[in-house]
Amino acid sequence: MPKQTKTYIKILEAALPLFAAFGYKGVAMRDIANTVGITAAALYNHFPNKDNLYFKALEYAFDAQVSGLAGMLAKTQTPRQRLTAFIAFWVETFGSDVILRALLQREMTDADEVRLRMLIQHVFQPIYLEVEEFLRSITSRHDPLMLFVSIAGLVMYHFETAPLRKLLPNFHPGQDEHDAIIEHVTSLLIHGLDVP
Amino acid sequence: MPKQTKTYIKILEAALPLFAAFGYKGVAMRDIANTVGITAAALYNHFPNKDNLYFKALEYAFDAQVSGLAGMLAKTQTPRQRLTAFIAFWVETFGSDVILRALLQREMTDADEVRLRMLIQHVFQPIYLEVEEFLRSITSRHDPLMLFVSIAGLVMYHFETAPLRKLLPNFHPGQDEHDAIIEHVTSLLIHGLDVP
DNA sequence: GTCTATATACCGATAGAC
DNA sequence: GTCTATCGGTATATAGAC
Numbered sequence: 001m002p003k004q005t006k007t008y009i010k011i012l013e014a015a016l017p018l019f020a021a022f023g024y025k026g027v028a029m030r031d032i033a034n035t036v037g038i039t040a041a042a043l044y045n046h047f048p049n050k051d052n053l054y055f056k057a058l059e060y061a062f063d064a065q066v067s068g069l070a071g072m073l074a075k076t077q078t079p080r081q082r083l084t085a086f087i088a089f090w091v092e093t094f095g096s097d098v099i100l101r102a103l104l105q106r107e108m109t110d111a112d113e114v115r116l117r118m119l120i121q122h123v124f125q126p127i128y129l130e131v132e133e134f135l136r137s138i139t140s141r142h143d144p145l146m147l148f149v150s151i152a153g154l155v156m157y158h159f160e161t162a163p164l165r166k167l168l169p170n171f172h173p174g175q176d177e178h179d180a181i182i183e184h185v186t187s188l189l190i191h192g193l194d195v196p
Numbered sequence: 197m198p199k200q201t202k203t204y205i206k207i208l209e210a211a212l213p214l215f216a217a218f219g220y221k222g223v224a225m226r227d228i229a230n231t232v233g234i235t236a237a238a239l240y241n242h243f244p245n246k247d248n249l250y251f252k253a254l255e256y257a258f259d260a261q262v263s264g265l266a267g268m269l270a271k272t273q274t275p276r277q278r279l280t281a282f283i284a285f286w287v288e289t290f291g292s293d294v295i296l297r298a299l300l301q302r303e304m305t306d307a308d309e310v311r312l313r314m315l316i317q318h319v320f321q322p323i324y325l326e327v328e329e330f331l332r333s334i335t336s337r338h339d340p341l342m343l344f345v346s347i348a349g350l351v352m353y354h355f356e357t358a359p360l361r362k363l364l365p366n367f368h369p370g371q372d373e374h375d376a377i378i379e380h381v382t383s384l385l386i387h388g389l390d391v392p
Numbered sequence: 393g394t395c396t397a398t399a400t401a402c403c404g405a406t407a408g409a410c
Numbered sequence: 411g412t413c414t415a416t417c418g419g420t421a422t423a424t425a426g427a428c
Contacts, residue, residue: 007411023306025221028403041406042412050404080391105305109298110219111359120363128364138391145366146380149357150350157349158342163307167316168324170341184342192388195276195334203393224421237424238394246422395428402421410413 008046011036012060015053020102024054024110058115061103062122068093069130079138084186086131090155091185095178101159154185204242206232208256211249216298220250220306254311257299258318264289265326275334280382282327286351287381291374297355350381 014035018027029050033040047053072089073082094101107119132144139147158181165171174180210231214223225236225246243249268285269278290297303315328340335343354377361367370376 005411023219023221025219029405030403038411039413040404041414044405045411078392083389083391102305105301108356108360109301109305116360117363120360124360124364132366139389141387142380142384143366143371143376145361145364146354146371146376147384149353149361150381150384152357153349153351153353154346155349157345157352160304161345161348164304164312164316164320165341165345167313168320168341170328170339175339175342180339180342184338185346188338188343188346188385188388190388190391191337192384192386192390193279193335194388195279195386196274201393225423226421234393235395236422237396240423241393393428395426397425397427399424400422403419404417405419406417407415408413409415410411 005046007036007038009060011043011046011053012057015057016061016103017099019054019057020099020106023106029053055115055118058103058107059118059122061100062119065093065097065100065123069127073130073134079134080190082134083138083189084182086134087151087155087186087189088182090152091178091182094156094159095181101156105160151189154189155181158185201242203232203234205256207239207242207249208253211253212257212299213295215250215253216295216302219302220246225249251311251314254299254303255314255318257296258315261289261293261296261319265323269326269330275330276386278330279334279385280378282330283347283351283382283385284378286348287374287378290352290355291377297352301356347385350385351377354381 011032015027015032018031018035029040029043032053033043043053047056069086069089072085075082077085094104104119104123107115128145128148131148135142135144135147142150158175162176165175207228211223211228214227214231225239228249229236229239239249243252265282265285268281271278273281290300300315300319303311324341324344327344331338331340331343338346354371358372361371
């Protein structure tokens with residue numbers, strides 16, 4: 001079973017958008033092969049089975065994608081600037097990569113134990129560890145993990161609900177723009193609703 | 197094609213947990229039939245095809261499920277009480293019904309145009325219209341729809357990430373409890389982080 | 393309205409020639 | 411490393427007896 005050859009990578013990059021759009025069961029080995037330009041049988045020279053191909057594709061997609069965070073929360077900034085930078089990073093990362101977001105969403109609903117552990121290791125753990133200390137430094141009112149989940153949901157739901165929101169009253173395209181989301185989320189996070 | 201007979205309902209109720217757990221493609225007509233106690237062929241006396249069975253099951257699941265909101269935001273309460281009541285309703289509704297939440301999550305990732313419209317009509321539009329006026333009454337800083345999405349994500353992500361969070365540092369089971377989520381989310385919404 | 397039997401299609405994976 | 415050919419399994423859906 002060869003590794004990291006040129007076709008190996010080509011296969012992964014052909015498979016990713018398919019899995020993102022149609023899910024694991026919605027993509028046939030023949031579909032991936034056709035996209036690459038080979039036959040389904042040839043795929044088995046690179047991957048032992050479909051499961052493995054999917055897993056390697058996931059790993060490839062999430063690897064290095066979330067490495068931009070290091071140093072971004074540098075302490076030379078004010079807490080408010082650091083929060084804004086963090087939210088902006090989050091929005092840009094998942095806002096610009098539709099495939100990454102779709103894969104993540106599918107993995108969270110399918111909740112396969114082994115794949116979730118890989119996701120934690122590659123995506124969430126690095127972000128979480130980097131952010132947790134920062135969160136602790138600005139508030140002691142909230143459980144750090146719960147706050148992390150809240151912020152994640154606050155950001156991600158603006159993307160997850162995108163196809164849905166278009167059908168609601170008061171929708172306008174400006175609500176999809178990254179700057180608007182960043183502004184709205186940070187403002188809400190910093191000030192709250194100030195309810196009497 | 198008969199309608200609303202006893203077996204018709206039995207089929208829907210047998211199908212729902214299956215679709216919620218394994219998705220549309222992950223459930224075979226045979227699986228549903230076995231759960232009901234009939235053969236797959238007999239299903240076609242009640243539904244023209246699998247697509248229709250799935251759609252009717254979704255409709256059945258979401259119908260009347262979200263009707264508890266009416267009057268809950270009664271204006272006899274203070275804004276803060278109304279906000280808390282709304283968050284509590286949201287958490288209880290989707291926190292206690294794993295099937296409903298899984299179905300919703302799958303629909304949002306698959307994003308089928310026709311089914312999304314049904315979801316809007318049955319679930320989100322009623323909630324949104326009820327809540328929008330309330331949101332407007334307590335703040336003019338935020339776009340109502342964006343604020344609605346933010347609050348939804350704030351609540352839902354504590355459930356969506358449940359299988360994931362167990363694997364993160366600082367996890368403890370108390371973070372899954374409804375009261376803790378309600379307390380955390382309302383507190384965060386009302387006060388914000390108060391970042392300097 | 394349910395059954396058995398079956399048509400038809402698709403999928404993952406393998407065998408073997410080149 | 412890719413191809414053609416194919417096996418074995420499983421899926422939706424239909425036909426027809428009861």
